[in-house]
Amino acid sequence: MFKQISRPGKNIYVGAVLRDRLDKIVLNIGHYIGRPVTITEFIHYVVERHGDEAKENLKRILGTEEERERPQKMT
Numbered sequence: 001m002f003k004q005i006s007r008p009g010k011n012i013y014v015g016a017v018l019r020d021r022l023d024k025i026v027l028n029i030g031h032y033i034g035r036p037v038t039i040t041e042f043i044h045y046v047v048e049r050h051g052d053e054a055k056e057n058l059k060r061i062l063g064t065e066e067e068r069e070r071p072q073k074m075t
Helices: 016-033 039-062 065-069
Strands: none
Touching: 016 039
């Protein structure tokens, strides 16, 4: 399905609302530590430290394709 997992030089789209939130977060961090912090630094940190936890949570929340197609029984 995926020929290449990581593609150097490719960008990802981040919507305006999320971009504004990221900007505020990194500006706050930069102000606190006294030097500029990039969104890339922040994202690298979050993925490295919390990526596996987020992956497992999303798997549990979203379920498998089979679970999404099967209607939930009302009890």
